[in-house]
Every structure is written in structure tokens, then in C-alpha cells.
Amino acid sequence: MYTLKPITKRVSDMREKYRETNPEICTARYRLITEFYMENPDLTGILKRAKNLRNILENIPVRIDDNEVIVGAQSGTYRAAALYPENSVKWLKEEVENRFISTRPIDPYILAEDDRDYILSTIDFWMKECMSAKTDAMILDEYKDIAGNGVTQFGPSDQCQSPVGHFCTGYNTAIRKGFGAIKEEAEEKMKELIDQALPGKTIDQYNFYRSVSIVCDGIITLTKRYAALAEEKLAAETDPKRRKELEMMVDTLNWTVEKPARNFVDAVQCLFMYQTALCLDANMHGMSFGRVDQYLGDFYEADIQAGRITPEYAQEILDLFYLKVAEMNKPWSYGATQANPGYTSGQLMTMGGIKKDGTDASNDVTFMMLQSVGRLLLHDPPQALRIHKNTPLELWEAAIETTKLAGGVPSFENDEVIIPALMKRGLSLEDARNYTLIGCVEPAGCGTEWPACGGTGTESYMNMANALLLAINDGFTFVPMINAFFPAPPGTPTNGSVRPPDTSTRWNPWKK
Structure with a gap:
């Protein structure tokens, strides 16, 4: 019979803190990127992004809250959200000017006066500098008459409110190789190109590897900054138990991320620190973790066999990791928040499934992940369980009991259907067997591709019903249902059942 293990007092206290804390806006990232872009108008493209990220990672406030073990944050205060003005600021300007961001009925944020x-x-600097402004300037004249027709996600303006995101990067490589080795590899590639005198258009390749090296520097620096802060806290700590834990954290943070993980705690910390850096780079939308149990399972088993960790402490570490992920959130415009409420960012995790050789992949960490979900009852991070014809019965039982408790978490994804479908799309057998779920439920390669399977910026979302309505109604859509389920923001005028022109919203299917 599947039973839930008790949670520790520390985990219980941190869960209560998470539930009771009202989210706020942290402008630390906003200030850093604003100053960097203002001071570096000459930089463009990939080098600008790389150097900006390094600047953020070197200067963003670092914090270690009471009793934390797994550390990293996108903000200077607990459960605060960062801002990403390089994408779009029209909605932000409007909601900050009228203070609506702090008073709106769905997902309000506290915003300090300063x-x-x-x-x-x-903000006016970003009105012209942001990606939406640059994209809007390039829209085809022929497209403007059909923009906002409700069939695609593209509207007449402000295309980049929420970049695509929706991918799973190479977490397993980061954990097992380390960013020090990745940096060395990038610099070797740069040297090879220099030795060849940069033939043809290889300057683009050179600048790619150069940017990789810059970003590796930033991620390693951020981790060392946390190590220094942990050392400061160690010096001031008097409780022997916490001192021992802080000593472990200092050792972990001085080693992991730069070098290959040595143990379970190293691996979990590397996983979350990499995610922290990814989220500080770009807006956090569908930044999916991939197959977490496959990254961590062998580290856990080795530590248990060697007596380096107990099952109880390892479970607590995983619980604390889940709470760190839940803490992170991103601000949306009010219009987008109506469809995506709950301070969520879609950092999906995948578990179970099969290995690259076709055998069952479930391990002890698979069950530990279900324990975290079933006991903490968090809506973030979302979870997906891969199932197949040889999924162990005890895993079925644990997952079914968990989803009954957590309200549909995890979701169940069928390997027998998804793997052949991915192979038809071009993935190799090994990559298809190693697939992960992205964002909501989209299957894709785990750290091997950029599937771009959701979000504004793609043609992934197609409303075929609206295409039919446009065809049979002379280019117009009749939208009483849309108005009923997605009411216009307060103060927006209405005209019967058809929403009036409002170019500030992307989903405006009112007109030809």
C-alpha cells in the first residue's frame, strides 16, 4: 500500500511561508539590464545577450534564507518576480502607471514606490528598445489588415509579450560535465577557428563559442558568490547542526556547477543553479526541467550505498528543491494572467518512462518526486509521468494515489504512442526514448533540440474554429463565448457581444 512519508518541520515551515507570502516585484534585474543596455548601445546580437547575462549573474543580489540548503534566486526578496523589459513593456507601463499591477483581481504584485x-x-527607453518594438517595425504591410484575426497568436502589434521559451536544455550535461569543461571546449573551438583565420562566415561560429564562454563565466561566478555568502553565514552561525549543513553548502557551492557533480546534493544544487541562470537570462516561460529522476537517480543510489546520505535527508533535499522552484514566478499582463493565473511559470518536470535501451527507467528518485508532490501539494512545479507497458505496478499505484491527492498531478504520458510519433518527426530511436514533456504536455527531445512548441512567436497555436467563422461570416468572428470566458480588462468599453478594437491585447478576434 502506497503511503506518504512525514515532512520535516523545516519543510513544513517553508511551505507555509510560500503559501502565506504575497508576491512582489523585484527590480534588481530590471535595473541591471536597463543600465547595461543604455551603456552598451554598440553591442548587438548574441554578444550583447551573453555579456548582459554575465553582468546580471555577477551583480544580481544573492540571498540564503533561513534553513535553506538548495539556493539560487531570480530576485532579492522571497517569492518576488523579476522583470524582462527587453521583451515588451507596453502592458507594464500601463499597469505600473495606473497602479493596476498591485490592485488587479488576479495575481496582483506588491510594488514599492521607489x-x-x-x-x-x-520605461520610455524600453518602449523603443524592446523586442516587440523592433518586431512591430518589421511587420509586412500586407499582414496588417488580417492581424488579430483570432486564428493565429499574432496581433497587429506587441508580438513579444512572452517569448517562446518551451524547451529543455542540457541539464544532464551541466550536472555530469560542469561549466568549467564546457567553457574549455568552447575556447578550444574558438582557437581552432582563429588558427584557420576564420574562413568564410565562421565569425558567426566564433562569436557563438565566445558567447558560450562568457555565459559559463557568469554561471560559475554566480555560484561562487553563493558560496561566499554561505561562508559568511557559517562564520556567524552558532547552532552545531546548522553549522555542519552550512559547511556542506560551502563545499558544494565551491565545487558544483563548475565541476562535475560528486553526489546527490551537488547534482540537485547544480540543477537549480542552472535553472536560476536560465531564468535570469530570459523570461521564465515553460523552462522545463526534463527527466529529473534520470539526472539524479544514480547519484542517490551511490550515496545511499556509501552511507553518505540517508533516505530521509535526501527526501528533505528534494522537498526543499521543489519549494525553491515553486517560489519562482513571472509577472504577466492582466490579459495573459486571465488565461494563466496562479503565479505560475510552467517549469515542468518529467519522470518515469524507459531508458535509451528500452528498459524501464523508474528509480528511487521517481518515487521521491511523487512523495514531494503528494505531500507538498504545490501547483508548481507541474509534473509528468511517462508510462509504458512495463511500468511497475507499484509506480502505477503511487502515481494514481498522488494524482488523487494533488488534483491531476502528475499527468500521464504514454510512451507507446509518443515515441513512434517523435521518430516520425525525425528524432532518433535513442532521442525519442529519452523524450521529455515541455511546458504543458508537449513531447520533445530532452536536452537535444529546441522544439519551440508553445507560446507567442510561433504558429503552434492555430484556432481552426475561428478560421471557419471567418470563412462563413465574410471575414468577421462572432465572439460571445470569448467575451464570457475572457472578459476585457476593467475600463475597456464593450459593444454588445463583439469586443471592440483593442490593439493592446494579442487575442483580439473581433475583426477581419
Whole structure:
């Protein structure tokens, strides 16, 4: 019979803190990127992005909250959200000016007055510098008459409110190789190209590897900054038990990320620190973790066999990791928030399934992940369980009991259907067997491709019903159902059942 293990007092206290804390806006990232872009107008493209990220990782506030073991954050205060003005700021300007971001009925954010003043004093710079402004300037004249027709996600303006995201990067490589080795590999590639005198258009390749090296520097620096902070806390700590834990954290943070993980705690910390860096780079939308139990399972088993960790402490570490992921959130415009409420960012995790050789992949960490879900009852991070014809019965039982408790978490994804479908799309047998779920439920390669399977910026979302309505109604859509389920923001005028022109919303299927 599947039973839930008790959670520790520390985990219980942190879960309560998560549930009771009202999210706020942290402008630390906004200030850093604003100053960097203002001071570096000459930089463009990939090098600008890389150097900006390194600047953020070197200067973003670091914090280690009471009793934390797994550390990393996108904000200077607990459960605060960062801002990403390089994408789009039209909605942000409007909601900050009228203070609606703090009073709206869905997912409001506390915004300090000095932060509000800074945003408003710099926002006009971003109105012309952001990606939406640059994209809008390139829209085809022929497209403007059909923009916002409700069939695609593209509207007449402000295309980049929420970049695509929706991918799973090479977490397993980061854990097992380390960013020090990745940096060395990138610099070897740079040297090879220099030795060849940069033939043809290989300058683009050179700048790619150069950017990889810059980003590796930033991620390693961020981790060392956390190590230094842990050392400061160790020096001031008097409780023997916490001192021992802080000593472990100092050792972990001085080693992991730069070098290959040595143990379970190293691996979990590397996983979350890499995610922290990814989320500080770009807006956190569907940044999916991939097959977490496959990254961590062998580290756990080796530590248990060697007596380096107990099952109880390892479970607590995983619980604390889940709470760190849940803490992270991203601000949306009010219009987008209506469809995506709950301060969520879609950092999906996948478990179970089969290995590259076709055998069952479930391990002890698979069950530990279900324990975290079933006991913490968090809506973030979302979970997906891969199932197949040889899924162990005890895993079926654990997953069914967990989803009954957690309300549909995890979801169940069928390997027998998904693997052949991915192979038809071009993935190799090994990559298809190693697939992960992205964002909501989209299957894709685990750290081997950029599937771009959701979000604005792609043609992934197609409303065929609206295409039919446009065809039979002379280019117009009749939208009483849309207005009923997605009411216009407060103050927006209405005209019967058809929403009036409002180019500030992407989903505006009111007109030809």
C-alpha cells in the first residue's frame, strides 16, 4: 500500500511561508539590464545577450534564507518576480502607471514606490528598445489588415509579450560535465577557428563559442558568490547542526556547477543553479526541467550505498528543491494572467518512462518526486509521468494515489504512442526514448533540440474554429463565448457581444 512519508518541520515551515507570502516585484534585474543596455548601445546580437547575462549573474543580489540548503534566486526578496523589459513593456507601463499591477483581481504584485518611480523614469527607453518594438517595425504591410484575426497568436502589434521559451536544455550535461569543461571546449573551438583565420562566415561560429564562454563565466561566478555568502553565514552561525549543513553548502557551492557533480546534493544544487541562470537570462516561460529522476537517480543510489546520505535527508533535499522552484514566478499582463493565473511559470518536470535501451527507467528518485508532490501539494512545479507497458505496478499505484491527492498531478504520458510519433518527426530511436514533456504536455527531445512548441512567436497555436467563422461570416468572428470566458480588462468599453478594437491585447478576434 502506497503511503506518504512525514515532512520535516523545516519543510513544513517553508511551505507555509510560500503559501502565506504575497508576491512582489523585484527590480534588481530590471535595473541591471536597463543600465547595461543604455551603456552598451554598440553591442548587438548574441554578444550583447551573453555579456548582459554575465553582468546580471555577477551583480544580481544573492540571498540564503533561513534553513535553506538548495539556493539560487531570480530576485532579492522571497517569492518576488523579476522583470524582462527587453521583451515588451507596453502592458507594464500601463499597469505600473495606473497602479493596476498591485490592485488587479488576479495575481496582483506588491510594488514599492521607489521601484515604481524607477520603472516609470526608464520605461520610455524600453518602449523603443524592446523586442516587440523592433518586431512591430518589421511587420509586412500586407499582414496588417488580417492581424488579430483570432486564428493565429499574432496581433497587429506587441508580438513579444512572452517569448517562446518551451524547451529543455542540457541539464544532464551541466550536472555530469560542469561549466568549467564546457567553457574549455568552447575556447578550444574558438582557437581552432582563429588558427584557420576564420574562413568564410565562421565569425558567426566564433562569436557563438565566445558567447558560450562568457555565459559559463557568469554561471560559475554566480555560484561562487553563493558560496561566499554561505561562508559568511557559517562564520556567524552558532547552532552545531546548522553549522555542519552550512559547511556542506560551502563545499558544494565551491565545487558544483563548475565541476562535475560528486553526489546527490551537488547534482540537485547544480540543477537549480542552472535553472536560476536560465531564468535570469530570459523570461521564465515553460523552462522545463526534463527527466529529473534520470539526472539524479544514480547519484542517490551511490550515496545511499556509501552511507553518505540517508533516505530521509535526501527526501528533505528534494522537498526543499521543489519549494525553491515553486517560489519562482513571472509577472504577466492582466490579459495573459486571465488565461494563466496562479503565479505560475510552467517549469515542468518529467519522470518515469524507459531508458535509451528500452528498459524501464523508474528509480528511487521517481518515487521521491511523487512523495514531494503528494505531500507538498504545490501547483508548481507541474509534473509528468511517462508510462509504458512495463511500468511497475507499484509506480502505477503511487502515481494514481498522488494524482488523487494533488488534483491531476502528475499527468500521464504514454510512451507507446509518443515515441513512434517523435521518430516520425525525425528524432532518433535513442532521442525519442529519452523524450521529455515541455511546458504543458508537449513531447520533445530532452536536452537535444529546441522544439519551440508553445507560446507567442510561433504558429503552434492555430484556432481552426475561428478560421471557419471567418470563412462563413465574410471575414468577421462572432465572439460571445470569448467575451464570457475572457472578459476585457476593467475600463475597456464593450459593444454588445463583439469586443471592440483593442490593439493592446494579442487575442483580439473581433475583426477581419
